[in-house]
Amino acid sequence: MGDPATTTFALDTRPLGATGLSVSLRRWRAWLGAPAATPAYDPATLADLRIRFHQTRVHDALLHHHEGFSAVRAGKPTGGEGGVTLILVRRGSAELQVGRDTHAVPAGSFAIRRLDRPASFTNGPHTAGLSITLPGAGLVPVLGDRVAHGPADTAEMRLLTAYANLLRRTAPDLSPPGARAARDALVELAAAVIRGAVGPADPRTAPALVQAAKELMAARLADRDLGPATLARELHVSTRTLQRAFAAGGESVAACIRDHRLGRARQDLVDAAGRLSVAEIAARWRFADGGHFSRAFKRRYGTTPTGYVADHTRAP
Known part of the structure; x- marks a missing residue:
């Protein structure tokens, strides 16, 4: 599992029978280490629980990428220390019941709520998305007592989900100080989502x-x-x-764009050999002309486009 500050847990209930499901849920609860952190599934849900998920713990933050194949209904006890959870629905639909209020979360939207309020949730079948649980110290003052809603395609949410996806891949390699820094960045980005604006000068949001x-x-x-x-x-x-x-x-932004385009052009030189000329590939990837493309290609790869094609053709 790696360092306790950066661990992962994955579960797919579809191939499990009743005994396997019970054992897996116990292991999940043990991994989380807090009984209140796991949902209390209702009996109908447990009778046909077909979900898979991947969780990543980053210090005291939790990233939960999930995909459901059956409908899920569960209660959520209050969480410790006043944390906050963000739910992003990419496909399907979800519904939150917080106190007397019902909050619909359709595909392409998110909701953020405090964990010190009891709640229940219902996911429709074939619902997939992301939830992020964070400490509340930096977020509850921004969120207040409300449940915040918004579209998933805002700039702030795109930043947060891009960073969450990055951490899913890299968190297991983080040192404890790195995990704390990553957690702090998640909190800052979540606060930006709540406020609806990204702090332009905050270096923690740069990655x-x-x-x-x-x-x-x-x-x-x-x-x-x-x-x-x-x-x-x-x-x-x-x-x-x-x-x-x-x-x-x-x-630099411009150099990154150029390098990405050169990479695509290099692939085209092989995949489209004989069908597209060097000039056509240069135009496809928005280089000013064939000469400009050839010079940039040689600086990047040490050979001209025609030389690259020749070398690739000769290679066994």
């Missing part, structure tokens, strides 16, 4: 901002107007803020 920019960049490499200003506008930050975030990691 998440860079990750979100790279994901957006990869999806729009063929766009003619892709550049630092376009990415910054889409992420609701200033161009200067985006450039500073990249500079903190020793990169």
